[in-house]
Amino acid sequence: MTEQRTRATAAGVYDWCLGGHHHLPCDAEAAIAAQQAFPLTARTARYNRDFLQRVVRRLAKQGVRQYLDIGSGYPTAGNVHEIAQAIRPDSRVVYVDIDPDTIAVSNDILADDPHSLCIQADLTDPGSVLGHPGTRLLDFTEPVGLLLVSVLPFVGGDAKPLLRQYVGALTPGSHVAISHITAPDGEHARRRLKAAERQYNTKVQQRVNVRGRDEITALFDDTELVPPGLVRATHWHPPRPGYVPGDDDEASNVLLGGVGRVP
Numbered sequence: 001m002t003e004q005r006t007r008a009t010a011a012g013v014y015d016w017c018l019g020g021h022h023h024l025p026c027d028a029e030a031a032i033a034a035q036q037a038f039p040l041t042a043r044t045a046r047y048n049r050d051f052l053q054r055v056v057r058r059l060a061k062q063g064v065r066q067y068l069d070i071g072s073g074y075p076t077a078g079n080v081h082e083i084a085q086a087i088r089p090d091s092r093v094v095y096v097d098i099d100p101d102t103i104a105v106s107n108d109i110l111a112d113d114p115h116s117l118c119i120q121a122d123l124t125d126p127g128s129v130l131g132h133p134g135t136r137l138l139d140f141t142e143p144v145g146l147l148l149v150s151v152l153p154f155v156g157g158d159a160k161p162l163l164r165q166y167v168g169a170l171t172p173g174s175h176v177a178i179s180h181i182t183a184p185d186g187e188h189a190r191r192r193l194k195a196a197e198r199q200y201n202t203k204v205q206q207r208v209n210v211r212g213r214d215e216i217t218a219l220f221d222d223t224e225l226v227p228p229g230l231v232r233a234t235h236w237h238p239p240r241p242g243y244v245p246g247d248d249d250e251a252s253n254v255l256l257g258g259v260g261r262v263p
């Protein structure tokens, strides 16, 4: 951890939201400001992490053995390799993040795992991710689970051309999982989310962008959305009846999730 850092990072704020141990006071301050504006900020992060874990469990059960997790953040309980390897012990995972702190912490944890590693690269430069020597751990002639979970909000402008480049590198039968923050139903909730977005973008190094449902749906244009489609992340294959936190839960309302299959 770089102790001198005084500006919050997306990874640090997310770690605070999940109750982790890798954030600094500036991250906590930014997270609390966002939380005050939109009180379900931290709960949204939890729902996002739960979505990621359910996706990996499901893909592993369907036979996927390799994952490219871009925007992986700090390692926390229930990492992708832990979930995948619990089902398929030979599963390989390449974690990618732009934040050097997350890479250092992740590679410490992964030191004894020959099937997983973490590389520093920028999602917006697909060549730097797909052409990185570490990414050779994955065999792109076999299906890959591409995980873009709550990272595309950090990409400004039209993210579709970017998606096209990543999907173009995947063999048929691969999957792309995306979760994304969206404007919630209801004027009051929208105003509060907007205020949280403002707080976030004032205090955090990486700017966050909220996208509308249509824009997020379009990110799946080069894949076939698998059931149940693009839904509230909490509604995506909930693990048991009664898990869905409730239709009036704004934290569930602001986070969409879906998985597309490469045809």
Ligand SMILES: C[S@@+](CC[C@H](N)C(=O)[O-])C[C@H]1O[C@@H](n2cnc3c(N)ncnc32)[C@H](O)[C@@H]1O
Pocket (backbone or CB within 6 Å): 010, 011, 014, 048, 049, 052, 070, 071, 072, 073, 074, 096, 097, 098, 099, 102, 121, 122, 123, 124, 148, 149, 150, 151, 154, 206
């Ligand atoms: C909200 S966290 C999501 C972590 C993890 N995917 C999850 O869902 O639990 C977003 C992560 O994306 C990373 N990130 C932001 N912009 C990025 C970029 N251009 N390339 C790679 N990683 C990026 C941040 O550093 C942060 O760790």
